[in-house]
């Protein structure tokens with residue numbers, strides 16, 4: 031899968047991502063809810079196309095993955111099991127189609143990885159597909175909304191990017207470092223042997239829960255860690271994790287965020303929040319932080 035997501039291969043997707051962004055912006059008029067019209071649409075269309083999910087099934091994908099990352103509230107374990115079942119059903123159909131008729135897409139590459147080298151079991155293949163569908167858009171969609179809040183709530187930040195779009199790649203990295211996403215420390219790692227981290231003894235078999243947002247604000251690593259600084263030259267943040275499980279979709283997420291922001295500052299330089307930032311509603315009780323809607327005008 032990592033081969034399918036190399037920076038070089040992902041860069042080839044840029045023209046298509048640009049087309050999707052332009053079409054989404056062509057289809058809206060002020061005032062608009064940017065969360066549903068753009069932030070969620072872009073990543074679900076991109077990952078949907080990459081995996082060959084037919085357009086009419088993308089709404090189902092979005093709803094099911096929303097259930098998967100919800101927690102508590104009104105979502106029950108049965109809802110989660112049902113959502114997982116629906117996604118698995120859709121993917122199984124797609125996998126069977128690619129086996130019968132290979133296409134030039136990511137899913138065919140994954141199917142081939144299983145069939146040729148017997149490296150992925152059927153269940154692994156299915157779970158990878160679910161991880162890609164869910165990981166491929168919930169993260170990017172929520173962060174897109176949160177990034178825009180950070181940029182539009184403070185006019186100077188937005189006008190800095192309008193005046194200097196060349197800052198956008200470093201602004202995206204800084205926003206990735208600065209803006210929290212996952213609401214819980216859920217990246218469990220199990221210690222293989224006794225060790226010590228930061229003066230804390232950890233025994234083999236202990237679970238260690240990693241809080242990435244905390245690491246991203248570590249004052250011993252980032253000067254003025256609590257400030258958003260688009261000029262930060264060295265920015266080794268861990269928003270995409272670290273080590274063997276480092277986010278496989280990072281080049282794609284970066285590309286989507288860069289193309290979207292670059293297009294927004296060019297096409298809608300007057301973009302602004304249509305409500306006061308303190309009146310924005312943030313989702314409660316889910317695994318990921320994000321606005322429920324993002325009313326904007328221009």
Ligand code: HEM
Pocket residue numbers: 077161162165166167169170173211217242268269270271272274275276277278279280282283284
């Ligand atoms: C800005 C958006 C994104 C963020 C912040 C993000 C963050 C992360 C993080 C922190 C991990 C590591 C999890 C761990 O250590 O256990 C991860 C893994 C993963 N991400 Fe992302 N991700 C993003 C976008 C994407 C996209 C667009 C895709 C797919 C196209 C994707 C697919 C995955 C997959 C499949 C894994 C599991 C990798 C593995 O376990 O080897 N992510 N992501």
